[in-house]
Amino acid sequence: MNNSLPTSAKPVGPAGTASSRVFDHLRRDLVGGRFVAGEKLAINALKDRYQVGLSPLREALNRLAAYGLLVQENQRGFRVPKLSxxxxxxxxxxxxxxxxxxxxxxxxxxxxxxxxxxxxxxxxxxxxxxxxxxxxxxxxxxxxxxxxxxxxxxxxxxxxxxxxxxxxxxxxxxxxxxxxxxxxxxxxxxxxxxxxxxxxxxxxxxxxxxxxxxxxxxxxxxxxxxxx
Amino acid sequence: MNNSLPTSAKPVGPAGTASSRVFDHLRRDLVGGRFVAGEKLAINALKDRYQVGLSPLREALNRLAAYGLLVQENQRGFRVPKLSxxxxxxxxxxxxxxxxxxxxxxxxxxxxxxxxxxxxxxxxxxxxxxxxxxxxxxxxxxxxxxxxxxxxxxxxxxxxxxxxxxxxxxxxxxxxxxxxxxxxxxxxxxxxxxxxxxxxxxxxxxxxxxxxxxxxxxxxxxxxxxxx
DNA sequence: TTAGACAAGATAATCGATTTTTTAACCTAC
DNA sequence: GTAGGTTAAAAAATCGATTATCTTGTCTAA
The missing domain is CATH 1.20.120.530 (GntR ligand-binding domain-like)
Known part of the structure; x- marks a missing residue:
C-alpha cells in the first residue's frame, strides 16, 4: 500500500547521507554505461554533476573502488575500469x-x-x-x-x-x-x-x-x- | 598493479597515500582481531592511533565498509561487524x-x-x-x-x-x-x-x-x- | 514511577581552503 | 631531432573548521 517512500529495497534509508546518495547515483550510472570505460574521472566535474561537496564525493568514489566499479590509483585519482x-x-x-x-x-x-x-x-x-x-x-x-x-x-x-x-x-x-x-x-x-x-x-x-x-x-x- | 583490489599483496608502494596506508593498517588490525566485534569505532581515537587526518581516515573506513570488514550506518558512523x-x-x-x-x-x-x-x-x-x-x-x-x-x-x-x-x-x-x-x-x-x-x-x-x-x-x- | 520533552554535549558529516603531487609545456644541451 | 631538465598549471590529497545529527541526562506532567 504505502509504496511511496521508505519501503523500497534501496540501500539507503530515509536519512541518506550525501555520500550514500552520490554512491547510489554513481553506481547506477557506472552500471548503466553512462561513463566511457577507461575514462579518467574529473572529480571537479562530478562535484557539479552530482551537486555534492568534495568530501562526500571522494568517500563515494572510495567505496566504489573497493566494490570494483572503479579503479583507484594512488595520487592519480579514479578511473572507470576497462572492458575486455x-x-x-x-x-x-x-x-x-x-x-x-x-x-x-x-x-x-x-x-x-x-x-x-x-x-x-x-x-x-x-x-x-x-x-x-x-x-x-x-x-x-x-x-x-x-x-x-x-x-x-x-x-x-x-x-x-x-x-x-x-x-x-x-x-x-x-x-x-x-x-x-x-x-x-x-x-x-x-x-x-x-x-x-x-x-x-x-x-x-x-x-x-x-x-x-x-x-x-x-x-x-x-x-x-x-x-x- | 592498478587492477588489483585495494587488498593487494603488497601493502602499498613507496608513494602510498595516507588513505591507503591507514586502510592497510586498519585491515590488518581488523583481521588480526585487534578490535572487539560489534564495537563502535571512535573516529577521533583512530585519528590519533593511526596518525592521520579525518579525511584520509574516513576514506579508508569507507573502503573497508565496502569490502566487508566494517559496517557503515548512515549518520552513526562505523562499527566492527558482529561475529556469529x-x-x-x-x-x-x-x-x-x-x-x-x-x-x-x-x-x-x-x-x-x-x-x-x-x-x-x-x-x-x-x-x-x-x-x-x-x-x-x-x-x-x-x-x-x-x-x-x-x-x-x-x-x-x-x-x-x-x-x-x-x-x-x-x-x-x-x-x-x-x-x-x-x-x-x-x-x-x-x-x-x-x-x-x-x-x-x-x-x-x-x-x-x-x-x-x-x-x-x-x-x-x-x-x-x-x-x- | 514513568513516558515524553528538552537542552547540552558528543559525534558524524560536510565544507572551504591549503598542501602535495602529477601533468604538460617549454627550454636547453648534445 | 631527441633526451633530459625546469617550471607553471592542473589535479589529487589532506587539513582545519563548520554544520547537522544523534545521544544522554535531566526535568516535568500524568
Missing part, C-alpha cells in the same frame, strides 16, 4: 557457477513466502514498460527478479558476490542501445524459471539458469564487440 | 566451494613457474618463526601460500572473492591466543598440497583442500566458542 573479452568471459563463467549453486539451494530452502515474492517479481517484470524512463524501470525490476530468485539460498556471502557479478556483467550487457528482439526470449525464460522453482525441480531450474546466463552472455558479447 | 556461528559456517562453506574450484583450475593451468613459486612459498612458510612478531610473519606467509596455490586459476573475480573470504575467516580463526598444537597438522597439509599440485592430481588436491578447510574451520569454531 577475457573479463566478460570470467564474469559470465563465475555467474554460471555461483548463481547455479544459489538457485539450487534456494529451490531447496525457499518457503511459500518466497514463492509469492517470486510470482510477484516475475509479474512486475512482465508488466514493466520498457520504453519508459530509458528502460531504467525494467532494469530495476529485472535485477529485483534475479535477486528474489536466489534470495533464500542461505548464504549472505554468496548473495553478495552474485550482486557484485551482476553489476559487472551489466557494464557489458548495457553497452549501446536497447535490443528488444532478444529480450523476448529472455523474458520467456524468467517465467519458466519461476515454474521450475515452484515445482522444486532444482536440476531443471539450474539447467535453465545456465542457458539463461549463456544467452545473456551472447547479448553482452555482441554489445561488447559492436562497441569496441 | 551462522556466518562462520557460511564463510567456511563458501571457502570450500570456491577454493576447491580455484585449486582444480590452478592444477590444470599452472605452469612450471607456478611450481617454483609454490615450492618457495611452502618453504618460506615452514621456515617462518611463529614466535616472532606475534606470529604476524607466519600469518603473512600463510596468506601468501594459499594465494600462490590458487593463483593460476584463471579467474580474477574468483581470486578476489577468495581473498575476501580469507579475511573474513581469519576474523574467527585469529580470535584469542595462538594454539601451536593444531598448527602442526595444518602445516603438514600445506606440504601435501604442494605434492599433489606438482603431481597434477586435481581430484586428490581438492579433497585434501576440503579437509584442510574443514580442520581450519574446527579451529576457528573452537576459538569462536571460547571467545563468546
Amino acid at each position: 573479452r577475457d573479463e566478460l568471459d570470467d564474469i559470465a563463467q563465475m555467474r554460471l557457477e555461483m548463481e547455479g549453486m544459489a538457485l539450487e539451494r534456494a529451490v531447496a530452502n525457499g518457503d511459500s513466502l518466497w514463492e509469492a515474492d517470486l510470482l510477484a517479481a516475475a509479474h512486475r517484470l512482465k508488466r514493466a514498460d520498457i520504453s519508459l524512463d530509458k528502460g531504467e524501470e525494467w532494469e530495476h525490476l529485472h535485477t529485483q527478479f534475479h535477486r528474489t530468485l536466489v534470495a533464500p539460498c542461505g548464504s549472505v556471502w554468496l548473495l553478495r558476490f552474485i550482486e557484485q557479478l551482476h553489476d559487472q556483467f551489466d557494464r557489458y550487457r548495457r553497452l549501446g542501445p536497447k535490443m528488444p528482439t532478444i529480450r523476448q526470449e529472455l523474458d520467456e525464460q524468467h517465467h519458466q524459471l519461476v515454474e521450475l522453482a515452484l515445482q522444486r525441480d532444482a536440476k531443471a531450474a539450474r539447467e535453465l539458469m545456465d542457458d539463461h546466463i549463456h544467452k545473456s552472455y551472447e547479448v553482452a558479447l555482441k554489445r561488447y564487440q559492436d562497441h569496441v | 556461528r551462522d556466518e562462520l559456517d557460511d564463510i567456511a562453506q563458501m571457502r570450500l566451494e570456491m577454493e576447491g574450484m580455484a585449486l582444480e583450475r590452478a592444477v590444470a593451468n599452472g605452469d612450471s613457474l607456478w611450481e617454483a613459486d609454490l615450492l618457495a612459498a611452502a618453504h618460506r612458510l615452514k621456515r617462518a618463526d611463529i614466535s616472532l612478531d606475534k606470529g604476524e610473519e607466519w600469518e603473512h606467509l600463510h596468506t601468501q601460500f594459499h594465494r600462490t596455490l590458487v593463483a593460476p586459476c584463471g579467474s580474477v573475480w574468483l581470486l578476489r572473492f577468495i581473498e575476501q573470504l580469507h579475511d573474513q575467516f581469519d576474523r574467527y580463526r585469529r580470535l584469542g591466543p595462538k594454539m601451536p598444537t593444531i598448527r602442526q597438522e595444518l602445516d603438514e597439509q600445506h606440504h601435501q598440497l604442494v605434492e599433489l599440485a606438482l603431481q597434477r592430481d586435481a581430484k586428490a588436491a581438492r579433497e585434501l583442500m576440503d579437509d584442510h578447510i574443514h580442520k581450519s574451520y574446527e579451529v576457528a569454531l573452537k576459538r569462536y566458542q571460547d571467545h563468546v
Whole structure:
C-alpha cells in the first residue's frame, strides 16, 4: 500500500547521507554505461554533476573502488575500469557457477513466502514498460527478479558476490542501445524459471539458469564487440 | 598493479597515500582481531592511533565498509561487524566451494613457474618463526601460500572473492591466543598440497583442500566458542 | 514511577581552503 | 631531432573548521 517512500529495497534509508546518495547515483550510472570505460574521472566535474561537496564525493568514489566499479590509483585519482573479452568471459563463467549453486539451494530452502515474492517479481517484470524512463524501470525490476530468485539460498556471502557479478556483467550487457528482439526470449525464460522453482525441480531450474546466463552472455558479447 | 583490489599483496608502494596506508593498517588490525566485534569505532581515537587526518581516515573506513570488514550506518558512523556461528559456517562453506574450484583450475593451468613459486612459498612458510612478531610473519606467509596455490586459476573475480573470504575467516580463526598444537597438522597439509599440485592430481588436491578447510574451520569454531 | 520533552554535549558529516603531487609545456644541451 | 631538465598549471590529497545529527541526562506532567 504505502509504496511511496521508505519501503523500497534501496540501500539507503530515509536519512541518506550525501555520500550514500552520490554512491547510489554513481553506481547506477557506472552500471548503466553512462561513463566511457577507461575514462579518467574529473572529480571537479562530478562535484557539479552530482551537486555534492568534495568530501562526500571522494568517500563515494572510495567505496566504489573497493566494490570494483572503479579503479583507484594512488595520487592519480579514479578511473572507470576497462572492458575486455577475457573479463566478460570470467564474469559470465563465475555467474554460471555461483548463481547455479544459489538457485539450487534456494529451490531447496525457499518457503511459500518466497514463492509469492517470486510470482510477484516475475509479474512486475512482465508488466514493466520498457520504453519508459530509458528502460531504467525494467532494469530495476529485472535485477529485483534475479535477486528474489536466489534470495533464500542461505548464504549472505554468496548473495553478495552474485550482486557484485551482476553489476559487472551489466557494464557489458548495457553497452549501446536497447535490443528488444532478444529480450523476448529472455523474458520467456524468467517465467519458466519461476515454474521450475515452484515445482522444486532444482536440476531443471539450474539447467535453465545456465542457458539463461549463456544467452545473456551472447547479448553482452555482441554489445561488447559492436562497441569496441 | 592498478587492477588489483585495494587488498593487494603488497601493502602499498613507496608513494602510498595516507588513505591507503591507514586502510592497510586498519585491515590488518581488523583481521588480526585487534578490535572487539560489534564495537563502535571512535573516529577521533583512530585519528590519533593511526596518525592521520579525518579525511584520509574516513576514506579508508569507507573502503573497508565496502569490502566487508566494517559496517557503515548512515549518520552513526562505523562499527566492527558482529561475529556469529551462522556466518562462520557460511564463510567456511563458501571457502570450500570456491577454493576447491580455484585449486582444480590452478592444477590444470599452472605452469612450471607456478611450481617454483609454490615450492618457495611452502618453504618460506615452514621456515617462518611463529614466535616472532606475534606470529604476524607466519600469518603473512600463510596468506601468501594459499594465494600462490590458487593463483593460476584463471579467474580474477574468483581470486578476489577468495581473498575476501580469507579475511573474513581469519576474523574467527585469529580470535584469542595462538594454539601451536593444531598448527602442526595444518602445516603438514600445506606440504601435501604442494605434492599433489606438482603431481597434477586435481581430484586428490581438492579433497585434501576440503579437509584442510574443514580442520581450519574446527579451529576457528573452537576459538569462536571460547571467545563468546 | 514513568513516558515524553528538552537542552547540552558528543559525534558524524560536510565544507572551504591549503598542501602535495602529477601533468604538460617549454627550454636547453648534445 | 631527441633526451633530459625546469617550471607553471592542473589535479589529487589532506587539513582545519563548520554544520547537522544523534545521544544522554535531566526535568516535568500524568
